[in-house]
Amino acid sequence: MKKVCLLLADGFEAVEASVFTDVIGWNQVEGDGSTELVTVGTKGNLKCTWNFNVIPEMLLKDLNVDDFDALAIPGGFEEAGFFEDSFKEEFLEVIREFDRKGKIIASICVAALPLAKSGVLKGRNGTIYNLSEGKRQDELATYGVNVIRDEPIVIDRNIITSYNPSTAFDVAFTLLEKLTSVEQKDEIKRLMGFNKS
Known part of the structure; x- marks a missing residue:
């Protein structure tokens, strides 16, 4: 069984978290049953962006990285406290530990900023929210990231x-493919109505 840690900070976007719970959950119940997802939060009650x-299901303080095969982090809004929570040292250290162990780390949108702040993206390729006149992309570059501005998804080794x-859905399907296989990912996409066949 491949286990995914869905790491949640205050102010995360529910839609960006839900793609991971659904894709991994569909594979667990309707697919080959080889994946499981556990929600891990910085505190016991989190408020999403909206x-x-x-x-x-679990608090960050109780997390053992060795129990998981992958880390998934949805983005969020600064105004809702996302960066205040996701920039805390304990959040950043979890990211570093997953990277040190070569485990898959999947992020959506501005969740690339805590990755960059943790140092795991320094000297590596990455991307981030591409609108707002490139403001977030410029910010990501200040952390030493080689920002790929025109690609919707960027994969650099395990990140x-x-x-x-x-x-969001494409990132979740990419994560599923890396945990299972292309064929398994395609089957879940078909079952969820993304692939017509």
């Missing part, structure tokens, strides 16, 4: 980054 409350919420 005032949606979530109770994670997946993407450039806006529209990429």
Whole structure:
């Protein structure tokens, strides 16, 4: 069983988290049963960007990275406290530990910023929210990231980054493919109605 840690900070976008829960969950129940997802939060009650409350299954302080095969991080809004929470040292250290162990790290949109702040993207390729006149892309570059501005998803070794919420399902399917196979990912896409065949 491949286990995914869905790491949630206050102010995360629910839609960006839900793609991971759904794709991994569909594979667990309707697919080959080889994946499982556990929600891990910085605290016991998290508020999403749009005032949606979530109770994670596990707290960050109780996380053992060795129990997981991959890390998934949805982005969020600065105004909702996303960076205040995701820039905390304990959040950044989890990212570093997953990277040190060569485990897959999948992020959506501005979740690339905590990755960059942790240092795991320094000297590597990545992307981030591409609108707002490139403001976030310029910010990502200040961390020593080689920003790929015109690719929706960028993969550099074990790290997946993407450039806006529209990429969310594709990131989740990419993660599933890396945990299983192309064929398994295609079957789940078919079952969910993405592949017509």
